[in-house]
Structure formats: C-alpha cells, structure tokens
Amino acid sequence: MKRFISILSLVFGLGVTACDDRLNLNPQQSVDAATALASAQDIQSALVGAYGVSAGFLGGGLADAELYGTNLNLLPELLASDNYIGWRGTFQGYREVSSRQMLATNSEAQRTWITAYQVINIANSVLESLDKVTDAGQKQAFEGEAHFLRGIMYFELVRLFALPWGASAGNSQPGVPILLRATRTQEQAAETQARNTVAEVYTLVLDDLKKASTQLPEDNGLRADKYSALGFLSRVYLQQSDYANALATANQIIKSGNFRLNANVTTVFRSKNTAESIFEIQENTQNNPGTSNDGLTTFYASIPANGSAVGRGDVQVLNAFVEQYDLTDARRTALFYIGVKGGGTRYYTGKWTDFGTNIPVIRLSEILLTRAEANLRLGSAVGASPAEDLNAVRERAGLKPIANPTVEDVLRERQLELAFEGLRIHDLKRTRQSAGTFAWNDPKLVLPIPKREIDANNKLVQNQGY
C-alpha cells in the first residue's frame, strides 16, 4: 500500500504540476479597471479616450461618427432639410430623419444616445478619480475637462431628444436622465433613472460649462480649453434666448484676441487648427470616423477621384439653397461644387471634402454672429457694433457690408455662413421658425428615445409620436 501511495503521488505530481495557481492569469492586452485610473497619466489616458474614435468594440468619443464625427452635425441638418438639402443615400436611419418619419428603432438615434452617455460615464469616472492627481494645476484642468465633456454631451442630448427650450412653461417637458456618478459596479448598472426635465438638464449643462470655463486652462493643447467651454456656453445661452449672457460670453471669447478670421472661407475646412477655430475635432488618415460608411466627408462629398468618387454623395444641397447666396459670394464659388453622383446635376458642399481633415465644431464667425445678434436684440454695442461683427463675416466672403443690419440679416447670414455645420435645426427651434411644414416645437422634430432604452429602463417615457 505504501508503494501504491508513492506511485499515486508520483503520477499526480507529474499531472498536478502546479495547483490552482495555473488559473491565475492576467490580461496582457487590456487593463484591469481596478488598477486603471490610479495615476494622473492614467486619468489623462481615459480623458483622451473621450475624444477618440473606436471601432470593433463598445465605446466611442467626440470624434466618432455617433457624435461630432457625423451625427451631431448631420442629424440637426437633416431634421431641417426643407429647401436646404436632400438625402440621396440608402441608409434607412438617415432617410427616416430627413423625412421626419423616424421609427422608435431609428439606428442613428440609438447610437448617438449610447455614445453620448459613454462620454458622460468617462467624465464621471474622471471626476471620481481626481484624488489620484497630485499636481493641483493638473487636477483643476482634468476637472474642467470632465465638466466640459459632460456639459456638452447633456446639451447635445437635450437638444436632440427633448422638446425644445421654451416648449412649455418652466421647461418642465421631459429632458434626458441625468447621471452624475460613474457606473462601476453591477448594482450601479442595474439602477435605472427617469428623465429629468429640460430645465434641470439645462441647469446642469450651465453649471458644468461654467465650471469648465473657469477650470480649463487657456491653452490645453488640441483638446478642449477655456474658450471651447465659453463657445459652448454662448450656444447654451443663445438656445435659451438669454441674450445678455450669450453676449457676455461671446464677447469674452472675441476679446481674448486669441482668434481671428482666416482670410479665405475655405481655410478652416482645409487646414488644421487655424486661427479662426475655437473647438476642433482632430482627425488624420488613421483616426477618423470612417471613409466608406461613416464620416462627414463620406456623406457630404461626391468628388471625382481616380475613376471613382470621394464620398457617397448622400447629402445633396438643393439648388434653392445655393441660390440664396450672392453669385460672387466666396462661400458659393468656393464651397459648392457639382458632384459626381446624380450625373452632374447636383450641388454638394465643399466644407467636408477630405476624410482625414479636422472637423471645426465652433469657430469665430459663429461667435461674431452671436455677438451681433445679441447686441441687436438688446440694443447694445458691447465689444463692437452689430454691423461691425456681421460685416466682418460678410466681407471675408467678398460681400458688400450692411450698414444697419436687422436681426433677420444676422440670422440669414448665420444660415449661409454656418450651413452644414450642425446648427440649423437648433437655430430654427430657438428662433421659433418652422422647418418646412413642421412647427419649431413639433414632436416630429425630436428624435425618439431609442426603443432599446425604453425596453431596458421602464422609467423612461417615450417622446410623443413614437
């Protein structure tokens, strides 16, 4: 029996080479979250992640097609397509948006929703990990950047997924759910939340962006800085028709002297990080939202190249809109062309023509026109007269100045100057103009809460009409 035991132990000594330690493996290609946000460097890595592009797996950032890479530009344009642009593409999600016949399952609404909340989750994670940052200046900058990311995402969500500001007294219409903590555990993930009101979301957005505008440095490399935050802040105030604050914010940006208009209207779309640009999404041939099924150039462009074409030519610019520009307007001569698609009969915009160039999100012309509009509405001339600001934009395009502009002149200029840059439906809503036959507060101009969301969270109330 002794012999039996010794053979048994020999055999199992051979087989049981090392006991349960064999199963203690650690990931090599990824990082366990327990150790991931442990230092300033890690937190910076996560913050940068909120800007990037992802493919193949879950997660996206500002540059991705779900956000500024495509949808935060294209959806506000398509929602206001009347007498403006025509959707010529085959993607059903965009076609539904363009015809204002969205289904609750609309794929574009769905992917923009999830990605915006992913960025919000990153921002919340960073805010909760700030104690790991020892350098006070760096800590403040990270905090500001996280508030910026969270603020702009809630701003975009509330504008797209809720009835507009002013649609009800006290803005008590449902906005989007506000989450102010990171999801780290399964228990947190299981908690569901109802929609906050539009007023509550705007309050948060203002709070976040104000914090961001004081905490962010003047210069933060090519990521968001103080002026990026102020730029968005001016948009928020304008959306609320808070002209005094819109004016003050716009004036603060212009007065900084950091920005000036480029000489040429095309420069901001052809070169990276030009003098005119206040907040810009960085892209290159390796990092971009897509070259065949996603991306602004993919949808807006139709340029001959090597026997095929750059872009799918899905967003045709209607002749009626092109004709609103003066014949000599540089924005007409240099920023429209006849595309390949449609057999040489359709106009396309020349703003998005290269897959790898940056996407300017906020640029100085917008801020000038915001200051002009606010000054006009308030009857003031803070910083400069409305005519000076408006004509700076007009003269750059080669147009004659307008000596005594009206609000309508400024709004018209805004449409011409900022066309295809994701502002159109928001401007129509805040100025209470119709988009075709749809009144500014028509529920058809609001994206559905994704059906998938309603299914997973029974506290969510669907938007009217879905």
Place this chain on the structure above:
Amino acid sequence: MIPGLNIQVKGTNRGTQTDANGTYSINVPASGATLVFSFVGMGRREVVVGNQSVIDVQMKNDASQLSEVVVTGYGQNNRREFAGSVASISPAKIKDQPIASFDQLLQGQAPGVLVIANSGQPGSAASIRVRGSGSVNGSNTPLYIVDGIQIEAAAFQTINPQDIESLTVLKDAEATAIYGSRGANGVVVIQTRRGKAGKTRVSYDGQYGRSYFPKNRLELMNSNEKIDYELRRGGTDLEKLSADEITKLRAIDTDWQKEIFQVGTTQQHQLSATGGSESVLFYVSGNLFSQTGTVKGTDLNRYTGRINLESNSGPLRFGLNSTVGYSIQNFQTEANTGIASPLNAIRWANPYEKPYNADGSYTQLRSGQPNPVRELKETSRQFNELKTVANIFAEYDLSFLKGLSVRTNWGVDYSNQEQQIYNSRFGQAGTGSAVKGRQGRLSRDFYKNTRFTGTTSINYSNTFGDHSVRIGLYNELVRFKYGNFGFTGYGLSGILQNEAGITQNNANQIPDTRGDGIDNALLSYFTTATYGFKNRYYLNLNARRDGSSRFGSAYRFANFGSIGASWVITDEPFMQGLTSGVLNNLRLKASYGSVGNQEGIGSFASLAIFQARGSRTSQTISSYDGNSTVILTQLENPDLRWEQKNTFNAGIEFGLFSKRITGGVEVYNSVTKNLFLNDQLSRTTGFNSINRNVGELQNRGIEIGLNTINVQTGDFSWETNINFTLNRNKILKLTPTTPERGIISGTVINKVGYPINSNWLVEYVGADPQTGAQQFRKLNGELTTTYDPNDAQIFGPREAPYFGGFTNTLRFKGLELSALFTYAFGNNIYNNDRSNVEIPDYYADNVSRALLTEWQKPGDITNIPNPNLPHQTAITHFLEKGDFMRLRNLTLSYSLPSALMRQAKMSSARIFFQGQNVLTFTKFQGFDPEITGGQLTGAQYPALRTFMVGLGLGF
C-alpha cells in the same frame, strides 16, 4: 480473415489489431488472461487464453451495436456497459468524400448531430450542433479531441481525414462527463490510425473529380427586363441615353455568374504504410489534397504527413502520434453585404453591362457598382496554415496489483497562420476611400495558437466472479495561448506588389499595425467508475471538479457529475426463449448528469477592463491627437460563473429477426442553467449590457437510428440505414429585468417559452391594392400601412428542429452502390440576400425578377409594393422556409476479386465513382439552403457539387 480486428487483453489497455492477413500476436500475462476480440459491425467475443498459444476466432456479422467498443478518448468502453449516449461513425463511410474539412463529412451520419455545411469554399468548416444549441452567449460548438488532446474547433483544413480510424460523437452528460468542463456542447472524439502488427502493408488511395456550381434559385432580371424596368421607373442613367444606345445595351446580356464561376477540380493522393511487430507498431502516411473551388481564385492545397508509433515492452506502453500539415488556401469573402465581394457584385451588376471594354480594360459600371470581374482579379486573399497536432503517452501496468495501471498523455495543437489580403491599385477595392492614398493595399496578419492538453490518470480494472469494476482517477490541464500581429501598408504604386512596394514616409499613407492576444487555462480533477454485475447490470458514476481562469476567484471552481445505468435484458435467463427467433438484443439505459460550459465568453470576462481603442478605419491601436488612449469597455462581473447543463437521457437498443433489424431510440431532456446572457442595461450607464448567468434553456428531443437488412440472398444484399432527430429548444428563464418582453436584437428575439434566436419580424400581407403601400398586420389582426416595430411577432426558429439522413446500400459481389440522403427542416431563414435585390431604391443595380410584378396602378394585387413609397425590410416577406433534402453522396464502387489480386501480388484493389451533393430539393431562394445563423446575409458560396473517380490499392 479480418484486417484491423481489435484484440485486447481484458481488463487492461493492452491490445493490438490483426494485420492485413487477419493474423495477430500479443503478449498476455502468465495466467488468467482473457482476450477480447472486437470489430465495428462484427460484435465482440471473449476467449480465455489458458494454455493456448494460437487462438483463432470466428467473428459473426453482428449488426447490433451492443458489442461495439465505445471510444471516449481516455480509453475504450464496451458499449453494453456504457449508459451514455454516443454515436460512432464508420470512417469507411466518409473517408472517400472529397471534402477537406472532415466535420462536413458528419452530415446525416448520426442522430442528434446537426451539420450545416454553410459554405462550399475549399477548406471551410461546417457548423455542428449536438442536440441543439444549449447556450446563447457561450459557445455551442462541440469539443474536438484527437488522440486525447483538444484541437481547435472549426479549423480543420490542415487535418487529413484519411488518417482517422474512429470517429465518435459523445452526446449526453454521462458520455461527456470525462470532458465535463468542455463537454456541454457534445464531444467529437477522433482516434487516428494505429499501427497494425504483421507484414508491412502499403496502401495507395487516389481520386480525381470536378465540381460545379449549383442552380441559382434567386432569379434576377435579364437585360431587356431590367432596361424596361429602369425606363419605366426613370431616374437612372439610362434615361439620358438615345434609343440607339438603348438598343445596343439590349443586345448585351451578360451572365455575371458565368464570369466568375468555373469548373473546380479536386484531387487527392494518399500513401500509407502500417506494420511492425508486437513490440513496435507504426503507421505512417503522406497525403496531398488539392481542390479548386467553383468561384475563380478559390482553392486549397494541403500537404500532410503523419507518424504514429507505439512501443510495447512488458508492462510499459509508450507511443507518439504526430501529424504535421501545411495548407495554402486562396479564398474570396463570403457571407457579407460588401459591394466589393464578387459574390455580391454578380447579383448587383446589371446584365446590360460587360466585364471588359473592347480594348481589354475593365469596364466601369454605370451605377458605380464594382465590376465583379475586376474585383475578383485585382484582389487576392490567401490563408496559409502550418499545423501540428502531436501527443505522447506512456502507460504502465503496475505489477503488484492486477488491473492497476497509470497513464499520462501530453499533447499540443499548434498552428501558425498567415493571412494576406492584397488589393491592387487597379481594382475598386484597392482605390476605394478606405485605402489611404488609393494606390493599393496589402494586409498581412500572423496568428499563433498553442493549446496544451495534459492528462494523467491511474486506472484500476478487475473482475471478481459476477462483479466487475473499473475506476479511474484523473487530473487534466488545458492551457491555451493565442497571439496575433498584423499590418496594413498602402501605396503599392510601383513594380513591387508586396511588402517592399509599400509607400513609407508619407503622412497620408501611414501603415497600420495591430496585435492582440488571448490566454486561458482549465484545470480538472475527476474520477470515473463503472460497476458491472453478471455482465448485464451496469452502473456508471462520474464526479469532477473543474476550474477555469475565465471566472473570478470566488466562482472559479465548480463540481459536476453523472450517474448512469445499463441493463442488457436479453441476457436475462427469463428472456432466453424469446431471444432466439424474434428478439435478439434488448438493452435499456438511462443517465443523468451535469457538465459545464465556459467557452465563448472572454478570457477575462469577470474583470472590468480598459482597452486601448481601435480606430474605425484600420483597427489599429489608436490615439487621439497623438496621445494613446484607453476606454472602459467592460463592467466588472465578479459573480460570473460556470454555465451548467443537466441532461437526462434514456434509451433502448434492440435487434430483431436475427438482427435483420437493429436500432435504437433515445430521448433526452437537457436544461442549461446559469445561462450566459447579455442582460441589457440602460445605456445611460455608459454600457450596453452585461454577461450574467441568468437564464435557463431547455433542449428536449428524440433520436431514432434504424438499420435494416432488407434483402440478403447469396451475393446480393440491400441495407438501409435511417436516422432521425427531433430537437425542441425552449428558453425557460431569462434575465429578471426583461422576463415578459424578451431580449430583442434586430430581427432576433430570445423570449421565455420560445426557441433561442427566434425570428422577430412584422407580418407582411402584400401591397395595398389602392396605393401599393406595404401592408402589415398589427398585433390585433388589423391591417395597416404604417410600419411599427411594436407589431413584431415571433416567426419560427432559426435552427432546424428536425434533421437526419438515410443511406441505402446495395451490394452484389464486389460491386457496391450507396446513396446518402440528408435533410433538415422546420427552420426559417431570413433571406437578406433577396431583400437586397428587392429593395426598390437599389434599382440602379440589378434587381430581382420579382419586381416585374410590383404594384403599378390602383387595383393591382401583388406582393411587391409601390417602389416609390417607404420600404421596410424587417418583415416576414423575406422569411423563407429552410427545409431541404439532398442526395449528399452517391458512391458506386467495385472491389476486384481476390483471386485476381493474388495474381497481381496485391492484397486489395478498389475503384469507385462518387457524386457529392448530386441533387438538392428545396424552395429556398438562393444557391444553397444550408445556412447557419438563420440568415442568408449575402455573398453565398454554396456547397460544391462534385463528381469523382477514385482508386484504392493495397500491397
């Protein structure tokens, strides 16, 4: 004389086989030894050795399965004492089929095993489900074991089917218990050929044949139809053409299928030798397999060699099984909707276009669609694999206790793969927007897979009077490592169309790099025991403890086990009178047990993980503005644990009328608990879903196998073999947050009370006669023209619940004719391929002939709606029955008479003719109804129709 007869010393693992002349020799212990002679289809005989030095046995043709040996990979069991559910497949039945991937050969061969070929691309693997899908988020692929070691599933193009000696599918908890941590989806156990003692026997097998593309059941418009259709609708390029130009176009009627299809050829040559003495046995083989597909530019060339060596010296047996293979596969993309896939482009290219201009250059199609011929010729895709599967084993009989032995078996499945995709600058894919610089692209990826399996056991086996026992204690470690690296380079604008030609130092053509890795391990301790009483009552017990690195430390280990019993009724004394004439065999068996599943989830599925993100364009580890980034992609999941499958199995086996009719019926009920399921999260959390053990899934079924000898007179015989399986799959429990609604993803739903992955579509009821709008049925039965996803309903399962096969074999002297039919039915397939050619918006490209009947004016009664109104596709209009039956294999062979052979100094010679996929009966509108996943996405590469002639010679 029977070559290849198994001879084993009872109660040990010591054994040999008869040589080509039916002779054998074996060393037996000094006293009390019993020899067990067995052969598939011939039953089993036991002879006590005593003092005999020569033992001749007469084997009977025993069509009953009762005496077969069951190969489980860890040893052999006598079928009569085995309560588990297994199916043995005779390699002789399948080895001649001209298919590179042996898993495809299992179709229709065994009850309970659903094999869907899925693709005819040379070398592609089939999809196999043993008794239905038992997991939603985990893997449903069976485990493959070659000579005791695990090999990579669905990667068989570099394994030579002709080296297979036995193939067994283990199905229930009892049978798979010894693979408990990996056996939940069934186990395919393969033993390669062992050496046979005696004079060295050399065999040559060769075959040659041709393959053809099957009939296309999805009809598209011809030139005249398409031109008329476009002109009627207006809005395409054709409008601008003059009447003359239109007339010229009408004269062109390109059959795009013919442009990219070809007649494929297959040839295979195998030379093998087997022999040795009792102390050293060997088997060596070399094989060359070469197949060209029916789509141009697709082929497989494979070279394999094998050496199996075994040494027996006294109590020690020691051996090596090893194979090395190299395969080169040229392939085309399939099962996608990409416009540059030639198999899609032939659907979408207009028939009034030609592939070439008069000067021989490629044409540019008017619609902007890629020219299929251009894409085919200007893109090459190659996959090379070097694979070795090898194991060494040592077994030692311990002298101090009779029947006690120890055994250890260590092996590796190692493969090194390289994939190259080259898009030249002359094709649309190589000049498309995704190609930086639009001057061609070259991608190369390297993969390295290593899986070690080590099993060590101590076994005891003995008989005491009426009692027999066999006990084994095992320890097993499986370690898997995978790594890959790849790059994509651009700007192949020069002469060199390889790495050397890639443009460097150009900011617009930055090459991309990528890499990834997987690492996991399994550790198991288990025991198996069989107790027999009076050779007719048997009890099987298994117990095991398994650990997996994929789970958090709290749930890493789990216990599984099984119990089974077998009763040979016909051996009861009270049955003796009955058994003689009518009832020859009757055995009952039943088992219940559990096995685990952890395959199919991520290696670190329990951890919260940050990943470096890839960029959309090039899948590289990426950055934003030059900074590297990470993103939280997975929520922590410390409670994740083993999926457990509990199976009850009961069966009856019988032989009637002197075993003219034999067969078996089995029923089973298996319930997977702690089912991995993506519990949908509110996305406001920043996450989509989390993989939780929340569901329960049931597979119930019945399997029938029947073998009848219909005629047996003199030289003529007719045998029929039938198998049928019914599998009912049902979700019993889902995540607590979505009990009543189910989990919907696109057109698929998982809902309590229904099969997994049921179709989830809105019912379509034809075009509204007044407006031509699509009409849908609402849940309350009313018709509407307003599409609402809330009206979606369940329309049938995606996996076939009924399937099987039947074989008829006629023999006359040396002639044999055998026909295998296989079938599967009861499933529905969403035909996305058809949807793509019926979407009226896409009419600049070629469209389905069905659109000729589209709604044109009020009063038209048709299924095809007004093309100018919104068009929905997630509707039942595109759902089709997946039923099919096909004549999978037809073989006519002739073995030359042995008298002739002796003159020619050969031992055997056989010539054969065979057809593969000769006939297919289906209504499915595509090239082939064999589709997995319930959806025909597009770019279908159907199973080959192949006709072969072959020759087998033995010396």
